[in-house]
Amino acid sequence: MANGNPAILAEGLEKSYGKTRALDGLSLSVEEGTVLGVLGPNGAGKTTAVRILTTLLKPDAGRAEVAGLDVLKQADQLRSRIGLTGQYAAVDEYLTGRENLEMVGRLYHLPKKLARKRADELLERFDLTDAASRLAKTYSGGMRRRLDLAASLVLAPPVLFLDEPTTGLDPRSRLSMWEIIGELVSGGTTLLLTTQYLDEADRLANRIAVVDRGTVIAEGTSDDLKARVGGERLEITVSEGSDLAAAARILEAHTHSDVRIDEGRRQTGATVEGGARLISSVVRDLNEADVGIDDLGLHRPTLDDVFLALTGHAAEESEGKSSDNHQQEVA
Amino acid sequence: MSAGNIHSEELKPLRRNRVYWAVADGWVLAKRNLVQIPRIPELLVFAIIQPVMFVLLFRYVFGGAIDVGGESYVNFLMAGIFVQTVAFGSVSTGIGLAEDLQKGLVDRFRSLPMAPSAVLTGRTVADLVRNLAVVIVMLLVGLLVGFRPEAGVAGWAATIGLLLLLSFAFSWIGAVVALLIRSVEAVQSAGFIWLFPLTFASSAFVQTDNMPDVLRAFANHQPITQVVDAVRGFLLDQPEGNHGWIALAWCLGILIICVPLAVSLYRGVATR
Known part of the structure:
Protein backbone atom coordinates (compact mmCIF):
# COMPACT_ATOMS: atom_id res chain seq x y z
CA MET A 1 0.00 0.00 0.00
CA ASP A 92 -21.66 -19.60 15.47
CA GLU A 93 -24.27 -19.72 18.23
CA TYR A 94 -23.38 -23.23 19.29
CA LEU A 95 -19.71 -22.48 19.82
CA THR A 96 -18.36 -20.53 22.77
CA GLY A 97 -16.88 -17.11 22.22
CA ARG A 98 -13.37 -18.51 22.48
CA GLU A 99 -14.14 -21.41 20.11
CA ASN A 100 -15.53 -18.98 17.56
CA LEU A 101 -12.35 -16.91 17.54
CA GLU A 102 -10.05 -19.93 17.59
CA MET A 103 -11.89 -21.42 14.63
CA VAL A 104 -11.51 -18.20 12.66
CA GLY A 105 -7.81 -18.07 13.61
CA ARG A 106 -7.33 -21.64 12.36
CA LEU A 107 -9.14 -20.80 9.14
CA TYR A 108 -6.79 -17.84 8.71
CA HIS A 109 -4.16 -20.59 8.93
CA LEU A 110 -2.57 -19.46 12.16
CA PRO A 111 -0.76 -22.20 14.09
CA LYS A 112 -2.95 -23.69 16.81
CA LYS A 113 -1.21 -22.09 19.80
CA LEU A 114 -1.12 -18.68 18.20
CA ALA A 115 -4.81 -18.93 17.24
CA ARG A 116 -5.60 -19.68 20.87
CA LYS A 117 -3.44 -16.87 22.21
CA ARG A 118 -4.89 -14.40 19.75
CA ALA A 119 -8.43 -15.47 20.69
CA ASP A 120 -7.73 -14.82 24.38
CA GLU A 121 -6.17 -11.47 23.60
CA LEU A 122 -9.18 -10.36 21.54
CA LEU A 123 -11.64 -11.62 24.15
CA GLU A 124 -9.90 -9.50 26.76
CA ARG A 125 -9.75 -6.48 24.54
CA PHE A 126 -13.46 -6.68 23.74
CA ASP A 127 -14.47 -7.28 27.32
CA LEU A 128 -15.65 -10.82 26.65
CA THR A 129 -13.23 -12.76 28.86
CA ASP A 130 -15.91 -13.58 31.44
CA ALA A 131 -18.21 -14.90 28.73
CA ALA A 132 -15.44 -16.67 26.78
CA SER A 133 -16.57 -20.18 27.74
CA ARG A 134 -20.26 -19.58 27.23
CA LEU A 135 -22.09 -20.49 24.02
CA ALA A 136 -22.53 -17.45 21.80
CA LYS A 137 -26.30 -18.02 21.72
CA THR A 138 -26.41 -16.80 25.33
CA ALA A 227 -22.42 23.59 3.91
CA ARG A 228 -24.29 22.35 0.86
CA VAL A 229 -27.64 22.89 2.48
CA GLY A 230 -26.72 26.41 3.51
CA GLY A 231 -26.24 27.92 6.93
CA GLU A 232 -28.02 27.52 10.19
CA ARG A 233 -31.74 27.09 10.65
CA LEU A 234 -33.87 29.09 13.04
CA GLU A 235 -36.78 27.07 14.39
CA ILE A 236 -39.62 28.71 16.33
CA THR A 237 -42.36 26.89 18.23
CA VAL A 238 -45.24 29.19 19.14
CA SER A 239 -47.26 28.62 22.28
CA GLU A 240 -50.77 27.20 22.18
CA GLY A 241 -53.29 29.69 20.81
CA SER A 242 -50.65 32.01 19.38
CA ASP A 243 -50.62 33.11 15.78
CA LEU A 244 -48.32 30.76 13.84
CA ALA A 245 -48.88 32.62 10.58
CA ALA A 246 -47.76 35.86 12.20
CA ALA A 247 -44.60 34.17 13.48
CA ALA A 248 -43.90 32.85 9.99
CA ARG A 249 -44.32 36.34 8.50
CA ILE A 250 -41.88 37.79 11.01
CA LEU A 251 -39.37 35.05 10.24
CA GLU A 252 -39.82 35.66 6.52
CA ALA A 253 -38.79 39.27 6.99
CA HIS A 254 -35.44 38.12 8.39
CA THR A 255 -34.49 35.52 5.78
CA HIS A 256 -33.95 35.05 2.09
CA SER A 257 -34.95 31.39 2.08
CA ASP A 258 -38.28 29.59 2.11
CA VAL A 259 -40.11 29.52 5.42
CA ARG A 260 -41.42 26.13 6.45
CA ILE A 261 -44.59 25.88 8.52
CA ASP A 262 -45.65 22.84 10.53
CA GLU A 263 -49.16 23.46 11.88
CA GLY A 264 -49.33 20.26 13.89
CA ARG A 265 -46.23 21.04 15.92
CA ARG A 266 -46.88 24.81 15.85
CA GLN A 267 -43.43 25.23 14.32
CA THR A 268 -41.97 27.48 11.71
CA GLY A 269 -38.40 27.49 10.50
CA ALA A 270 -36.06 28.87 7.87
CA THR A 271 -32.39 29.00 6.93
CA VAL A 272 -30.90 32.18 8.32
CA GLU A 273 -27.69 34.13 8.46
CA GLY A 274 -26.56 36.38 11.27
CA GLY A 275 -26.64 34.06 14.28
CA ALA A 276 -27.30 35.44 17.75
CA ARG A 277 -27.94 39.02 16.67
CA LEU A 278 -30.68 37.80 14.38
CA ILE A 279 -32.28 35.85 17.20
CA SER A 280 -32.62 38.89 19.37
CA SER A 281 -34.29 40.92 16.64
CA VAL A 282 -36.66 38.06 15.78
CA VAL A 283 -37.58 37.73 19.47
CA ARG A 284 -38.19 41.46 19.73
CA ASP A 285 -40.48 41.40 16.68
CA LEU A 286 -42.37 38.42 18.03
CA ASN A 287 -42.90 40.17 21.35
CA GLU A 288 -44.12 43.31 19.63
CA ALA A 289 -46.60 41.23 17.61
CA ASP A 290 -47.63 39.54 20.88
CA VAL A 291 -46.81 36.03 19.63
CA GLY A 292 -46.14 33.63 22.51
CA ILE A 293 -43.09 31.40 22.14
CA ASP A 294 -42.57 27.94 23.60
CA ASP A 295 -39.20 27.34 22.04
CA LEU A 296 -36.79 29.08 19.76
CA GLY A 297 -33.46 27.74 18.60
CA LEU A 298 -30.68 27.98 16.10
CA HIS A 299 -29.74 24.60 14.61
CA ARG A 300 -26.78 23.63 12.51
CA PRO A 301 -28.01 21.45 9.67
CA THR A 302 -27.91 17.74 10.42
CA LEU A 303 -26.99 15.10 7.90
CA ASP A 304 -30.72 14.44 7.72
CA ASP A 305 -31.12 17.86 6.20
CA VAL A 306 -28.23 17.09 3.88
CA PHE A 307 -29.82 13.89 2.77
CA LEU A 308 -33.15 15.52 2.20
CA ALA A 309 -31.57 18.29 0.21
CA LEU A 310 -29.50 15.91 -1.92
CA THR A 311 -32.03 13.20 -2.65
CA GLY A 312 -35.38 14.81 -2.18
CA HIS A 313 -36.32 12.12 0.30
CA ALA A 314 -35.43 11.49 3.91
CA ALA A 315 -32.59 9.16 4.78
CA GLU A 316 -34.70 6.71 6.69
CA GLU A 317 -37.72 6.91 4.47
CA SER A 318 -37.32 3.34 3.29
CA GLU A 319 -36.79 2.20 6.87
CA GLY A 320 -38.75 -0.75 8.11
CA LYS A 321 -36.28 -3.54 7.75
CA SER A 322 -37.90 -6.68 6.47
CA SER A 323 -37.95 -9.71 8.68
CA ASP A 324 -36.26 -11.85 6.04
CA ASN A 325 -33.02 -10.27 7.08
CA HIS A 326 -30.84 -12.92 5.50
CA GLN A 327 -31.69 -11.48 2.11
CA GLN A 328 -29.13 -9.07 0.86
CA GLU A 329 -30.30 -5.63 0.00
CA VAL A 330 -31.13 -5.35 -3.64
CA ALA A 331 -33.92 -2.93 -4.41
CA MET B 1 -4.63 -2.29 24.39
CA SER B 2 -3.90 -4.88 27.01
CA ALA B 3 -0.43 -5.74 28.12
CA GLY B 4 1.52 -8.45 26.32
CA ASN B 5 -0.23 -8.01 22.99
CA ILE B 6 0.82 -10.15 20.09
CA HIS B 7 2.64 -8.02 17.56
CA SER B 8 0.85 -7.95 14.27
CA GLU B 9 4.09 -9.14 12.63
CA GLU B 10 3.76 -12.34 14.67
CA LEU B 11 0.37 -13.10 13.16
CA LYS B 12 1.93 -14.97 10.26
CA PRO B 13 -0.28 -17.58 8.64
CA LEU B 14 1.29 -20.96 7.90
CA ARG B 15 2.17 -21.72 4.30
CA ARG B 16 1.16 -25.10 2.88
CA ASN B 17 -0.22 -26.33 -0.43
CA ARG B 18 -3.86 -26.36 -1.47
CA VAL B 19 -4.46 -30.04 -0.79
CA TYR B 20 -3.15 -29.65 2.77
CA TRP B 21 -5.55 -26.78 3.46
CA ALA B 22 -8.50 -28.56 1.86
CA VAL B 23 -8.00 -31.34 4.43
CA ALA B 24 -6.97 -29.16 7.40
CA ASP B 25 -9.72 -26.54 6.94
CA GLY B 26 -12.27 -29.30 6.35
CA TRP B 27 -11.20 -30.89 9.62
CA VAL B 28 -11.49 -27.59 11.55
CA LEU B 29 -15.09 -27.31 10.34
CA ALA B 30 -15.87 -31.00 10.89
CA LYS B 31 -14.77 -30.54 14.52
CA ARG B 32 -16.93 -27.44 14.74
CA ASN B 33 -19.96 -29.44 13.59
CA LEU B 34 -19.16 -32.42 15.80
CA VAL B 35 -18.85 -30.45 19.06
CA GLN B 36 -22.28 -29.01 18.32
CA ILE B 37 -24.02 -32.39 18.22
CA PRO B 38 -24.22 -32.84 22.03
CA ARG B 39 -25.00 -29.12 22.42
CA ILE B 40 -28.22 -29.45 20.40
CA PRO B 41 -29.42 -32.73 21.90
CA GLU B 42 -32.95 -32.30 20.51
CA LEU B 43 -31.59 -32.70 16.97
CA LEU B 44 -29.91 -36.00 17.81
CA VAL B 45 -32.96 -37.21 19.72
CA PHE B 46 -35.24 -36.56 16.75
CA ALA B 47 -32.71 -38.15 14.41
CA ILE B 48 -33.03 -41.29 16.55
CA ILE B 49 -36.75 -41.23 17.37
CA GLN B 50 -37.85 -41.13 13.75
CA PRO B 51 -36.17 -44.37 12.63
CA VAL B 52 -37.13 -46.05 15.93
CA MET B 53 -40.74 -45.27 15.09
CA PHE B 54 -40.27 -46.79 11.66
CA VAL B 55 -38.85 -49.93 13.26
CA LEU B 56 -41.81 -50.25 15.63
CA LEU B 57 -44.35 -49.34 12.94
CA PHE B 58 -43.12 -51.89 10.43
CA ARG B 59 -42.20 -54.54 12.94
CA TYR B 60 -45.52 -54.54 14.81
CA VAL B 61 -48.14 -52.72 12.67
CA PHE B 62 -47.43 -53.58 9.03
CA GLY B 63 -44.99 -56.44 9.46
CA GLY B 64 -47.62 -59.12 10.04
CA ALA B 65 -49.26 -58.28 6.71
CA ILE B 66 -46.08 -58.20 4.64
CA ASP B 67 -44.89 -61.43 3.06
CA VAL B 68 -41.15 -61.59 2.42
CA GLY B 69 -40.76 -65.26 1.55
CA GLY B 70 -38.89 -67.50 3.95
CA GLU B 71 -37.17 -64.84 6.10
CA SER B 72 -38.68 -63.39 9.32
CA TYR B 73 -39.92 -59.86 8.65
CA VAL B 74 -37.78 -58.21 11.31
CA ASN B 75 -34.65 -59.69 9.76
CA PHE B 76 -35.80 -58.47 6.35
CA LEU B 77 -36.73 -55.04 7.72
CA MET B 78 -33.54 -53.99 9.46
CA ALA B 79 -31.44 -53.61 6.30
CA GLY B 80 -34.12 -51.26 4.99
CA ILE B 81 -34.15 -49.32 8.27
CA PHE B 82 -30.37 -48.85 8.26
CA VAL B 83 -30.39 -47.56 4.70
CA GLN B 84 -33.42 -45.33 5.30
CA THR B 85 -31.82 -43.86 8.44
CA VAL B 86 -28.64 -43.01 6.58
CA ALA B 87 -30.51 -41.63 3.55
CA PHE B 88 -32.73 -39.39 5.69
CA GLY B 89 -29.60 -38.14 7.44
CA SER B 90 -28.79 -36.20 4.28
CA VAL B 91 -31.64 -33.83 5.14
CA SER B 92 -29.73 -32.63 8.22
CA THR B 93 -26.71 -31.96 6.05
CA GLY B 94 -28.86 -29.68 3.94
CA ILE B 95 -30.50 -28.02 6.94
CA GLY B 96 -27.14 -27.34 8.61
CA LEU B 97 -25.77 -25.78 5.47
CA ALA B 98 -28.91 -23.71 4.86
CA GLU B 99 -28.65 -22.40 8.42
CA ASP B 100 -25.02 -21.39 7.90
CA LEU B 101 -26.12 -19.55 4.76
CA GLN B 102 -29.03 -17.80 6.45
CA LYS B 103 -27.08 -16.72 9.50
CA GLY B 104 -24.32 -15.16 7.44
CA LEU B 105 -21.69 -17.67 8.60
CA VAL B 106 -20.99 -18.64 5.01
CA ASP B 107 -20.22 -14.98 4.27
CA ARG B 108 -17.75 -15.00 7.14
CA PHE B 109 -16.14 -18.21 5.83
CA ARG B 110 -16.01 -16.93 2.29
CA SER B 111 -14.23 -13.78 3.40
CA LEU B 112 -11.45 -15.92 4.93
CA PRO B 113 -8.47 -17.29 2.99
CA MET B 114 -9.63 -20.88 3.59
CA ALA B 115 -10.23 -23.76 1.18
CA PRO B 116 -13.62 -23.24 -0.49
CA SER B 117 -14.49 -26.93 -0.20
CA ALA B 118 -13.97 -27.01 3.58
CA VAL B 119 -17.43 -25.86 4.65
CA LEU B 120 -18.92 -28.74 2.65
CA THR B 121 -16.44 -31.45 3.59
CA GLY B 122 -16.60 -30.38 7.24
CA ARG B 123 -20.37 -30.70 7.19
CA THR B 124 -20.55 -34.01 5.32
CA VAL B 125 -17.80 -35.64 7.37
CA ALA B 126 -19.45 -34.62 10.65
CA ASP B 127 -22.78 -35.99 9.40
CA LEU B 128 -21.03 -39.25 8.56
CA VAL B 129 -20.01 -39.61 12.21
CA ARG B 130 -23.48 -38.72 13.43
CA ASN B 131 -25.09 -41.19 11.02
CA LEU B 132 -22.80 -43.95 12.22
CA ALA B 133 -23.90 -43.28 15.80
CA VAL B 134 -27.57 -43.39 14.83
CA VAL B 135 -27.09 -46.64 12.89
CA ILE B 136 -25.52 -48.23 15.97
CA VAL B 137 -28.52 -47.18 18.05
CA MET B 138 -30.83 -48.66 15.38
CA LEU B 139 -28.91 -51.92 15.52
CA LEU B 140 -29.49 -52.11 19.27
CA VAL B 141 -33.18 -51.33 18.82
CA GLY B 142 -33.36 -53.99 16.12
CA LEU B 143 -31.78 -56.58 18.42
CA LEU B 144 -34.37 -55.69 21.09
CA VAL B 145 -37.29 -56.37 18.75
CA GLY B 146 -35.95 -59.69 17.50
CA PHE B 147 -33.44 -58.88 14.75
CA ARG B 148 -30.97 -61.77 14.48
CA PRO B 149 -28.20 -60.98 11.98
CA GLU B 150 -25.97 -63.79 10.78
CA ALA B 151 -23.15 -61.75 9.35
CA GLY B 152 -19.52 -62.58 10.01
CA VAL B 153 -16.74 -60.02 10.40
CA ALA B 154 -16.51 -59.52 6.64
CA GLY B 155 -20.27 -59.10 6.37
CA TRP B 156 -20.32 -56.45 9.11
CA ALA B 157 -17.35 -54.64 7.62
CA ALA B 158 -19.03 -54.59 4.20
CA THR B 159 -22.30 -53.40 5.78
CA ILE B 160 -20.71 -50.53 7.72
CA GLY B 161 -18.53 -49.56 4.78
CA LEU B 162 -21.41 -49.42 2.33
CA LEU B 163 -23.71 -47.56 4.73
CA LEU B 164 -21.03 -44.95 5.40
CA LEU B 165 -20.41 -44.52 1.69
CA LEU B 166 -24.14 -44.10 1.08
CA SER B 167 -24.33 -41.63 3.96
CA PHE B 168 -21.48 -39.59 2.49
CA ALA B 169 -22.88 -39.67 -1.05
CA PHE B 170 -26.40 -38.68 0.03
CA SER B 171 -25.03 -35.90 2.27
CA TRP B 172 -23.51 -34.35 -0.83
CA ILE B 173 -26.91 -34.54 -2.56
CA GLY B 174 -28.32 -32.80 0.52
CA ALA B 175 -25.61 -30.15 0.17
CA VAL B 176 -26.46 -29.54 -3.48
CA VAL B 177 -30.16 -29.22 -2.62
CA ALA B 178 -29.38 -26.74 0.19
CA LEU B 179 -27.15 -24.61 -2.03
CA LEU B 180 -29.87 -24.48 -4.66
CA ILE B 181 -32.81 -23.55 -2.43
CA ARG B 182 -31.11 -22.05 0.66
CA SER B 183 -34.13 -21.62 2.92
CA VAL B 184 -34.02 -23.93 5.94
CA GLU B 185 -37.73 -24.75 5.82
CA ALA B 186 -37.72 -25.39 2.08
CA VAL B 187 -34.64 -27.61 2.40
CA GLN B 188 -36.44 -29.66 5.02
CA SER B 189 -39.53 -30.18 2.85
CA ALA B 190 -37.59 -30.72 -0.35
CA GLY B 191 -35.46 -33.41 1.31
CA PHE B 192 -38.48 -35.55 2.01
CA ILE B 193 -39.93 -35.01 -1.46
CA TRP B 194 -37.03 -36.80 -3.11
CA LEU B 195 -36.31 -39.23 -0.26
CA PHE B 196 -39.80 -40.65 0.27
CA PRO B 197 -40.26 -42.12 -3.21
CA LEU B 198 -36.66 -43.31 -3.20
CA THR B 199 -36.92 -45.17 0.12
CA PHE B 200 -40.50 -46.45 -0.13
CA ALA B 201 -40.47 -47.41 -3.82
CA SER B 202 -37.59 -49.72 -3.05
CA SER B 203 -36.91 -53.07 -1.45
CA ALA B 204 -36.41 -51.39 1.96
CA PHE B 205 -39.74 -52.48 3.48
CA VAL B 206 -41.32 -54.85 0.96
CA GLN B 207 -40.26 -57.15 -1.85
CA THR B 208 -40.46 -55.33 -5.16
CA ASP B 209 -42.02 -58.38 -6.91
CA ASN B 210 -45.55 -57.38 -5.95
CA MET B 211 -45.29 -53.82 -7.30
CA PRO B 212 -46.96 -52.79 -10.60
CA ASP B 213 -44.63 -53.12 -13.62
CA VAL B 214 -43.54 -49.49 -13.99
CA LEU B 215 -42.96 -49.00 -10.28
CA ARG B 216 -41.11 -52.31 -10.02
CA ALA B 217 -38.83 -51.31 -12.90
CA PHE B 218 -38.04 -48.06 -11.08
CA ALA B 219 -37.62 -49.77 -7.71
CA ASN B 220 -35.29 -52.45 -9.03
CA HIS B 221 -33.00 -49.99 -10.75
CA GLN B 222 -32.63 -47.19 -8.24
CA PRO B 223 -29.71 -46.91 -5.79
CA ILE B 224 -31.60 -47.46 -2.53
CA THR B 225 -32.78 -50.91 -3.61
CA GLN B 226 -29.25 -51.86 -4.64
CA VAL B 227 -27.81 -50.78 -1.30
CA VAL B 228 -30.64 -52.42 0.68
CA ASP B 229 -30.28 -55.71 -1.20
CA ALA B 230 -26.52 -55.67 -0.72
CA VAL B 231 -26.76 -54.87 3.02
CA ARG B 232 -29.50 -57.46 3.47
CA GLY B 233 -27.28 -60.05 1.81
CA PHE B 234 -24.32 -59.12 4.05
CA LEU B 235 -26.36 -59.15 7.27
CA LEU B 236 -28.29 -62.34 6.66
CA ASP B 237 -25.30 -64.08 5.12
CA GLN B 238 -27.18 -64.63 1.88
CA PRO B 239 -25.73 -64.36 -1.61
CA GLU B 240 -26.04 -60.68 -2.50
CA GLY B 241 -25.30 -61.21 -6.18
CA ASN B 242 -23.75 -58.12 -7.73
CA HIS B 243 -25.90 -55.70 -5.70
CA GLY B 244 -22.82 -54.73 -3.67
CA TRP B 245 -20.88 -53.67 -6.74
CA ILE B 246 -23.82 -51.86 -8.29
CA ALA B 247 -24.44 -50.07 -4.97
CA LEU B 248 -20.77 -49.10 -4.83
CA ALA B 249 -20.94 -47.76 -8.37
CA TRP B 250 -24.07 -45.72 -7.55
CA CYS B 251 -22.43 -44.12 -4.49
CA LEU B 252 -19.22 -43.29 -6.33
CA GLY B 253 -21.21 -41.98 -9.29
CA ILE B 254 -23.25 -39.69 -7.00
CA LEU B 255 -20.03 -38.40 -5.39
CA ILE B 256 -18.33 -37.80 -8.74
CA ILE B 257 -21.24 -35.62 -9.83
CA CYS B 258 -22.30 -33.97 -6.57
CA VAL B 259 -18.93 -33.04 -5.01
CA PRO B 260 -17.73 -30.78 -7.83
CA LEU B 261 -21.28 -29.52 -8.37
CA ALA B 262 -21.67 -28.56 -4.70
CA VAL B 263 -18.25 -26.89 -4.54
CA SER B 264 -18.98 -24.87 -7.64
CA LEU B 265 -22.42 -23.88 -6.30
CA TYR B 266 -20.78 -22.89 -3.00
CA ARG B 267 -18.27 -20.68 -4.76
CA GLY B 268 -21.08 -19.02 -6.63
CA VAL B 269 -23.57 -18.91 -3.80
CA ALA B 270 -22.75 -15.40 -2.70
CA THR B 271 -21.29 -14.40 -6.02
CA ARG B 272 -24.76 -13.86 -7.37
Missing part, protein backbone atom coordinates in the same frame (compact mmCIF):
# COMPACT_ATOMS: atom_id res chain seq x y z
CA ALA A 2 2.90 2.33 -0.57
CA ASN A 3 3.07 5.31 -2.97
CA GLY A 4 0.13 7.07 -1.36
CA ASN A 5 -2.34 4.87 -3.24
CA PRO A 6 -5.76 4.74 -1.68
CA ALA A 7 -6.32 1.74 0.61
CA ILE A 8 -9.72 1.21 -0.97
CA LEU A 9 -10.52 2.17 -4.53
CA ALA A 10 -13.66 1.43 -6.50
CA GLU A 11 -14.26 2.62 -10.02
CA GLY A 12 -17.55 2.42 -11.86
CA LEU A 13 -18.90 -0.62 -10.04
CA GLU A 14 -22.08 -2.01 -11.52
CA LYS A 15 -24.21 -4.87 -10.32
CA SER A 16 -27.72 -5.91 -11.26
CA TYR A 17 -30.00 -8.56 -9.85
CA GLY A 18 -32.41 -9.28 -12.66
CA LYS A 19 -33.92 -5.93 -13.54
CA THR A 20 -32.86 -4.28 -10.31
CA ARG A 21 -29.73 -2.19 -10.53
CA ALA A 22 -28.11 -2.48 -7.12
CA LEU A 23 -24.99 -0.58 -8.13
CA ASP A 24 -25.04 1.91 -10.96
CA GLY A 25 -21.48 3.08 -11.51
CA LEU A 26 -20.38 3.46 -7.90
CA SER A 27 -16.91 4.93 -7.39
CA LEU A 28 -15.17 5.71 -4.16
CA SER A 29 -11.74 6.00 -2.69
CA VAL A 30 -10.46 5.81 0.89
CA GLU A 31 -7.02 7.07 1.91
CA GLU A 32 -4.93 4.83 4.09
CA GLY A 33 -5.60 5.29 7.79
CA THR A 34 -8.86 7.18 7.30
CA VAL A 35 -12.53 6.34 7.75
CA LEU A 36 -15.08 6.62 4.99
CA GLY A 37 -18.69 6.54 6.07
CA VAL A 38 -20.96 5.22 3.33
CA LEU A 39 -24.32 6.67 4.13
CA GLY A 40 -27.58 5.76 2.52
CA PRO A 41 -31.02 4.30 3.08
CA ASN A 42 -31.80 0.60 2.91
CA GLY A 43 -31.45 -0.66 -0.60
CA ALA A 44 -29.12 2.12 -1.72
CA GLY A 45 -26.44 -0.45 -2.62
CA LYS A 46 -24.19 -0.13 0.43
CA THR A 47 -24.07 -3.84 1.26
CA THR A 48 -23.61 -4.80 -2.38
CA ALA A 49 -20.59 -2.50 -2.57
CA VAL A 50 -19.09 -3.98 0.61
CA ARG A 51 -19.64 -7.51 -0.70
CA ILE A 52 -17.78 -6.69 -3.90
CA LEU A 53 -14.91 -5.03 -2.03
CA THR A 54 -14.57 -8.03 0.28
CA THR A 55 -14.44 -10.59 -2.59
CA LEU A 56 -17.86 -12.08 -1.81
CA LEU A 57 -19.51 -10.82 -4.96
CA LYS A 58 -18.39 -10.25 -8.53
CA PRO A 59 -19.34 -6.92 -10.10
CA ASP A 60 -20.92 -6.89 -13.57
CA ALA A 61 -18.62 -4.03 -14.51
CA GLY A 62 -16.00 -1.76 -12.99
CA ARG A 63 -12.92 -2.53 -10.96
CA ALA A 64 -11.81 -2.34 -7.37
CA GLU A 65 -8.58 -2.51 -5.43
CA VAL A 66 -8.19 -2.99 -1.70
CA ALA A 67 -4.81 -2.77 0.04
CA GLY A 68 -3.29 -2.55 -3.44
CA LEU A 69 -4.77 -5.89 -4.51
CA ASP A 70 -7.36 -6.42 -7.22
CA VAL A 71 -10.54 -7.81 -5.65
CA LEU A 72 -11.10 -10.21 -8.54
CA LYS A 73 -7.64 -11.27 -9.67
CA GLN A 74 -5.96 -11.33 -6.26
CA ALA A 75 -8.93 -12.35 -4.13
CA ASP A 76 -7.07 -15.09 -2.26
CA GLN A 77 -4.22 -12.83 -1.12
CA LEU A 78 -6.66 -10.05 -0.35
CA ARG A 79 -8.66 -12.19 2.08
CA SER A 80 -5.67 -12.20 4.47
CA ARG A 81 -5.49 -8.39 4.42
CA ILE A 82 -9.09 -7.47 5.16
CA GLY A 83 -11.61 -7.94 7.92
CA LEU A 84 -15.36 -7.94 7.41
CA THR A 85 -18.13 -7.55 9.92
CA GLY A 86 -21.44 -7.93 8.17
CA GLN A 87 -24.86 -6.64 9.01
CA TYR A 88 -25.86 -9.72 10.96
CA ALA A 89 -23.39 -10.93 13.53
CA ALA A 90 -21.90 -13.97 11.83
CA VAL A 91 -20.97 -15.93 14.91
CA TYR A 139 -24.77 -13.50 24.35
CA SER A 140 -26.64 -10.21 24.13
CA GLY A 141 -26.86 -8.42 20.80
CA GLY A 142 -24.02 -6.09 21.75
CA MET A 143 -21.77 -8.97 22.84
CA ARG A 144 -22.41 -10.80 19.58
CA ARG A 145 -21.45 -7.75 17.59
CA ARG A 146 -18.26 -7.38 19.61
CA LEU A 147 -17.44 -11.05 19.06
CA ASP A 148 -18.15 -10.69 15.35
CA LEU A 149 -15.91 -7.63 15.19
CA ALA A 150 -13.20 -9.49 17.11
CA ALA A 151 -13.41 -12.31 14.55
CA SER A 152 -12.74 -9.87 11.74
CA LEU A 153 -9.65 -8.60 13.58
CA VAL A 154 -7.96 -11.95 14.17
CA LEU A 155 -5.24 -11.27 11.62
CA ALA A 156 -5.02 -7.55 12.51
CA PRO A 157 -6.02 -6.56 8.97
CA PRO A 158 -4.90 -3.16 7.66
CA VAL A 159 -8.30 -2.60 6.02
CA LEU A 160 -11.59 -3.20 7.75
CA PHE A 161 -15.16 -3.19 6.43
CA LEU A 162 -18.03 -2.71 8.82
CA ASP A 163 -21.48 -3.09 7.32
CA GLU A 164 -24.00 -1.32 9.54
CA PRO A 165 -22.12 -2.25 12.72
CA THR A 166 -24.71 -0.88 15.13
CA THR A 167 -28.00 -1.61 13.38
CA GLY A 168 -30.38 -3.08 15.91
CA LEU A 169 -28.25 -2.35 18.96
CA ASP A 170 -29.51 -0.57 22.05
CA PRO A 171 -28.03 2.90 22.68
CA ARG A 172 -25.53 1.71 25.27
CA SER A 173 -24.14 -1.10 23.10
CA ARG A 174 -24.02 1.36 20.25
CA LEU A 175 -21.86 3.74 22.25
CA SER A 176 -19.53 0.93 23.25
CA MET A 177 -19.19 -0.16 19.60
CA TRP A 178 -18.39 3.43 18.68
CA GLU A 179 -15.66 3.54 21.31
CA ILE A 180 -14.13 0.29 20.05
CA ILE A 181 -14.25 1.46 16.45
CA GLY A 182 -12.67 4.76 17.48
CA GLU A 183 -9.79 2.89 19.12
CA LEU A 184 -9.21 0.80 15.99
CA VAL A 185 -9.09 3.87 13.83
CA SER A 186 -6.65 5.65 16.10
CA GLY A 187 -4.50 2.51 15.75
CA GLY A 188 -4.17 3.25 12.02
CA THR A 189 -6.72 0.86 10.51
CA THR A 190 -8.33 2.01 7.27
CA LEU A 191 -12.07 1.68 7.68
CA LEU A 192 -15.04 1.66 5.38
CA LEU A 193 -18.21 1.87 7.38
CA THR A 194 -21.73 1.71 6.02
CA THR A 195 -24.55 3.12 8.03
CA GLN A 196 -28.00 4.53 7.74
CA TYR A 197 -27.53 6.49 10.94
CA LEU A 198 -26.46 10.01 10.21
CA ASP A 199 -25.09 10.62 13.68
CA GLU A 200 -22.93 7.51 13.34
CA ALA A 201 -21.30 8.72 10.12
CA ASP A 202 -20.93 12.16 11.65
CA ARG A 203 -19.19 10.78 14.70
CA LEU A 204 -16.91 8.11 13.21
CA ALA A 205 -16.04 9.11 9.66
CA ASN A 206 -13.43 11.51 8.28
CA ARG A 207 -15.26 11.64 5.00
CA ILE A 208 -18.77 10.67 4.05
CA ALA A 209 -20.05 9.29 0.75
CA VAL A 210 -23.79 9.63 0.37
CA VAL A 211 -25.14 6.74 -1.69
CA ASP A 212 -28.53 6.59 -3.30
CA ARG A 213 -29.79 4.17 -5.96
CA GLY A 214 -26.43 2.52 -6.45
CA THR A 215 -24.26 5.54 -6.94
CA VAL A 216 -22.44 8.15 -4.86
CA ILE A 217 -24.43 11.37 -5.04
CA ALA A 218 -22.22 13.46 -2.76
CA GLU A 219 -18.89 13.08 -1.05
CA GLY A 220 -16.94 15.15 1.40
CA THR A 221 -16.40 15.86 5.06
CA SER A 222 -19.39 16.22 7.28
CA ASP A 223 -18.91 20.00 7.23
CA ASP A 224 -18.66 20.07 3.43
CA LEU A 225 -21.95 18.30 3.15
CA LYS A 226 -23.65 20.49 5.70
